[in-house]
Amino acid sequence: MRRLVYLLPALVFALVAAYLLAGLSLDPRALPSALIDKPAPSFDLPALGDVAPGLGTADLGGEVALVNVFASWCVPCRAEHPLLMRLAAEKGVPVYGIAHKDKPADAMRFLERLGNPYRRIGVDADGRASIEWGVYGVPETFVIDRAGRIRHRHVGALGPQDFAPLLAIVERLRTS
Amino acid sequence: MIVLWLAAGALAVLVALALVRPLLARTAPDAAARLDFDLAIYRDQLAELERAVAAGEVGRAEAEAGRVEIERRILAAGDRPETAAAAGGGRAVLAVALTLLVPLGAFGLYAWHGAPSLPAQPLAGREIKAERDAGSLETAIGDLARRLQERPDDPPGWELLGRSLVQAGRPGEAAEAYRHLIAIAGGRPELFAALGEALTLAADGIVTPAAREAFAKAPGDPRARFFMAEAAAQSGDLDGALRGWTALEADSAADAPWRPLLRRRIAETAAARGVPVPPPAAAAGAAAGDPAAGILRLPPDEQARAIRAMVEGLAQRLEADPDDKAGWQRLAQAWRVLGEHGKAVDALTVAVARFPDDVALRLALGTAQLEAAGGDATLPTAFLETMRAAARLAPDHPQVLWYLGRAAAEGGKPAEARRLWRRLLDRLPADSPARAEVSDRLAALPEDSSPTQ
Numbered sequence: 001m002r003r004l005v006y007l008l009p010a011l012v013f014a015l016v017a018a019y020l021l022a023g024l025s026l027d028p029r030a031l032p033s034a035l036i037d038k039p040a041p042s043f044d045l046p047a048l049g050d051v052a053p054g055l056g057t058a059d060l061g062g063e064v065a066l067v068n069v070f071a072s073w074c075v076p077c078r079a080e081h082p083l084l085m086r087l088a089a090e091k092g093v094p095v096y097g098i099a100h101k102d103k104p105a106d107a108m109r110f111l112e113r114l115g116n117p118y119r120r121i122g123v124d125a126d127g128r129a130s131i132e133w134g135v136y137g138v139p140e141t142f143v144i145d146r147a148g149r150i151r152h153r154h155v156g157a158l159g160p161q162d163f164a165p166l167l168a169i170v171e172r173l174r175t176s
Numbered sequence: 177m178i179v180l181w182l183a184a185g186a187l188a189v190l191v192a193l194a195l196v197r198p199l200l201a202r203t204a205p206d207a208a209a210r211l212d213f214d215l216a217i218y219r220d221q222l223a224e225l226e227r228a229v230a231a232g233e234v235g236r237a238e239a240e241a242g243r244v245e246i247e248r249r250i251l252a253a254g255d256r257p258e259t260a261a262a263a264g265g266g267r268a269v270l271a272v273a274l275t276l277l278v279p280l281g282a283f284g285l286y287a288w289h290g291a292p293s294l295p296a297q298p299l300a301g302r303e304i305k306a307e308r309d310a311g312s313l314e315t316a317i318g319d320l321a322r323r324l325q326e327r328p329d330d331p332p333g334w335e336l337l338g339r340s341l342v343q344a345g346r347p348g349e350a351a352e353a354y355r356h357l358i359a360i361a362g363g364r365p366e367l368f369a370a371l372g373e374a375l376t377l378a379a380d381g382i383v384t385p386a387a388r389e390a391f392a393k394a395p396g397d398p399r400a401r402f403f404m405a406e407a408a409a410q411s412g413d414l415d416g417a418l419r420g421w422t423a424l425e426a427d428s429a430a431d432a433p434w435r436p437l438l439r440r441r442i443a444e445t446a447a448a449r450g451v452p453v454p455p456p457a458a459a460a461g462a463a464a465g466d467p468a469a470g471i472l473r474l475p476p477d478e479q480a481r482a483i484r485a486m487v488e489g490l491a492q493r494l495e496a497d498p499d500d501k502a503g504w505q506r507l508a509q510a511w512r513v514l515g516e517h518g519k520a521v522d523a524l525t526v527a528v529a530r531f532p533d534d535v536a537l538r539l540a541l542g543t544a545q546l547e548a549a550g551g552d553a554t555l556p557t558a559f560l561e562t563m564r565a566a567a568r569l570a571p572d573h574p575q576v577l578w579y580l581g582r583a584a585a586e587g588g589k590p591a592e593a594r595r596l597w598r599r600l601l602d603r604l605p606a607d608s609p610a611r612a613e614v615s616d617r618l619a620a621l622p623e624d625s626s627p628t629q
Contacts, residue, residue, distance in 0.1 A: 082407065115384070160414050
């Protein structure tokens with residue numbers, strides 16, 4: 001009986017290892033958002049210089065739109081940026097930005113260099129609004145319907161192959 | 177290789193021994209010795225008890241209880257060798273299992289994760305080569321930038337600077353160099369393509385709006401076409417990207433260096449789009465554009481090798497066909513980038529003999545001669561001959577006027593120097609930063625008894 005006590009650490013290790021191993025094969029993007037189909041959280045963020053007006057709950061709704069959480073220090077944000085540019089310029093999708101924990105000067109330089117797809121930008125200097133949105137990493141993109149509800153959430157950078165599905169969601173919400 | 181396996185084998189044996197030794201050491205003789213030891217102690221305890229009773233220190237009843245307890249322990253000790261022997265059987269199995277498991281496990285892990293074909297990397301050779309390469313490129317860039325600060329009106333110099341900066345991984349500065357070059361030399365399509373590429377590299381491979389604007393000004397250039405398709409892919413227009421790349425592939429020569437890259441991007445994009453990969457298009461008749469574009473995207477060591485192979489190929493081709501003037505200029509430029517200034521001088525000397533009336537070739541030869549001499553602190557005789565020959569063709573070229581003026585000033589002919597530099601001042605644009613230096617040197621010339629106007 002006493003021998004079994006010595007096996008206990010090994011047993012605990014095996015349990016933890018099995019648990020973590022199973023976690024490795026899970027897709028974090030697949031985690032559902034608790035906010036899906038709920039109204040967008042209430043927030044009100046100041047503008048980024050004179051680049052674009054600020055962003056708050058009152059600005060959402062009325063029109064199907066994207067809310068994109070970005071930061072100049074985030075490399076995947078750069079990769080998805082041309083996609084947002086095209087959605088805004090060619091498909092007429094209103095794109096709103098939340099500058100997550102970013103220095104305004106850096107965010108402005110980022111937009112000057114890569115172009116500004118955002119109709120409105122809220123500066124979320126301390127990341128509090130992002131917490132309200134349930135964001136756990138930049139970039140993240142939400143689709144907001146005409147009633148101001150969150151209808152879709154994309155965690156991580158939008159890749160080229162995400163363009164068509166995302167546009168399809170927007171089109172569907174526009175006609176429904 | 178053999179050494180590795182011997183070392184690994186020896187280590188496995190050592191580890192197995194270390195694990196197995198304590199298991200095998202606890203054998204029967206060991207247990208017997210321990211039993212003897214225990215019994216000796218109990219015998220001593222009995223003797224001690226007898227002594228205490230005899231001395232009247234312990235009562236009869238207590239002494240009896242103590243004796244019974246000691247005898248009980250003696251009996252218990254007598255039972256133990258059997259259990260130890262029983263466990264010995266299990267230990268032997270464990271020992272055998274460990275001896276097998278250690279080497280087999282090690283071999284299995286190595287087969288799974290090891291890379292036996294990896295070449296050796298002796299510490300001495302690892303960093304020095306990369307450092308030396310980077311160092312010489314950095315010094316060359318520093319020298320070139322300083323020279324261009326003094327004489328900014330040198331389009332080939334700026335082009336070389338832009339190219340070298342891209343190679344040195346400083347694309348942001350390269351973009352500045354190309355912008356300046358376009359401002360002074362006008363916008364050739366390939367310069368806009370180079371600017372766009374530098375801007376793209378500076379944005380970590382994202383084709384920025386500014387880069388797009390530059391590429392739009394180089395519509396036929398293969399590099400521009402490649403990046404415009406890349407821009408389409410990045411903005412989610414996978415079909416547009418595929419169209420652009422397959423069209424470019426169809427227009428590219430069979431040996432165009434960017435073909436493998438195109439193929440890879442086409443395959444990746446088709447996979448992302450979920451469509452079958454379009455088959456490679458038939459090669460076009462003639463190669464178009466700048467083969468250096470593909471090389472820029474290779475890793476650095478391959479890049480150096482590819483550039484060298486390309487340059488040597490070009491040199492051989494020019495030996496067979498020396499009438500290709502642009503080819504000679506490209507060859508000399510390439511040798512300069514590689515730091516082989518002597519070879520640049522050789523190539524340009526041949527070219528000048530072939531095209532004696534070409535001013536640009538002579539000026540390029542002069543620049544190469546100065547670089548081969550390590551700067552223009554003292555002007556080499558061969559260089560001055562080149563400048564005089566260039567002066568016969570283009571007597572008013574700023575570079576010619578400046579250096580012949582310096583030769584005159586240093587050769588004790590201030591009047592001649594004054595005449596040349598005044599002409600130079602007349603020809604320099606009002607905002608040229610070189611004016612100040614020329615004026616300073618003019619003022620510093622000693623007075624002459626018979627000044628010529």
